[in-house]
Amino acid sequence: MLKIYLDTCCFNRPYDDQTIIKNSLEAQAKLHIQSLIREGRLHLVTSYILLYENSKNPFVMRKSAISDFVKQYSRLYISSDKAATIQERAATIIKTGIKAKDALHVACAIEAGCRYLLSTDSRLLTYKHESICLLNPIDFVCMEV
Numbered sequence: 001m002l003k004i005y006l007d008t009c010c011f012n013r014p015y016d017d018q019t020i021i022k023n024s025l026e027a028q029a030k031l032h033i034q035s036l037i038r039e040g041r042l043h044l045v046t047s048y049i050l051l052y053e054n055s056k057n058p059f060v061m062r063k064s065a066i067s068d069f070v071k072q073y074s075r076l077y078i079s080s081d082k083a084a085t086i087q088e089r090a091a092t093i094i095k096t097g098i099k100a101k102d103a104l105h106v107a108c109a110i111e112a113g114c115r116y117l118l119s120t121d122s123r124l125l126t127y128k129h130e131s132i133c134l135l136n137p138i139d140f141v142c143m144e145v
Contacts, residue, residue, distance in 0.1 A: 003076065005045045005109035006030070007102070007119045008053040010137060011066045015059070026120050028136035033118065037055075037073050046070050047078040047108035049086075053101065078108040086111060098127050106132070116140060 014027040036042045042118045050070065057063035057129050078086065088142040093103035102124045110132050117134045119125055133142075 001043045002041075002116075003043045003045050003112060003114045004033070004070045004140075005047075005063070005105065005112065005117045006033070006137075007105045007117065007121065007124070008050060009120045010118050011050075011069075012056070012057075012062065013120050015062050022064050026137050029141040030118075032141055033137055034069065043075040044070075044077045045074050045078065045109060045112040046074040047086075047105070047112075048080040048083070049101065049104040049108055076112050078112055082111060095126065096127060098124060106134070
């Protein structure tokens with residue numbers, strides 16, 4: 001089964017300003033991906049980094065909705081037990097110019113053996129690695145997985 005990882009900005013896209021067409025299209029793609037996860041056609045991987053970032057969300061309804069989805073549909077969870085390995089891998093990723101939290105998401109996705117990490121962060125999407133493909137949710141949906 002295809003394992004995917006959605007970073008925090010991807011989870012939050014439906015709550016962004018939907019009058020901006022890019023946000024609206026990415027939100028629709030992300031919601032479609034969530035339906036594929038619910039149907040069991042994709043396996044969601046999550047991590048302690050995702051839960052930490054979500055815990056800092058100042059919007060209670062958003063934080064709760066994301067947390068509930070993650071709890072119900074996550075097939076694999078990368079816990080803080082693997083923090084040393086994750087941080088070591090992330091340190092290498094940071095050297096390429098990727099921000100620390102983003103590098104931790106990528107490191108968790110790689111550790112889990114995900115084929116794709118989905119993000120709406122244009123800067124993060126420039127990162128290249130031989131074992132994972134970083135994509136915008138629109139591009140992922142257009143692949144017809």
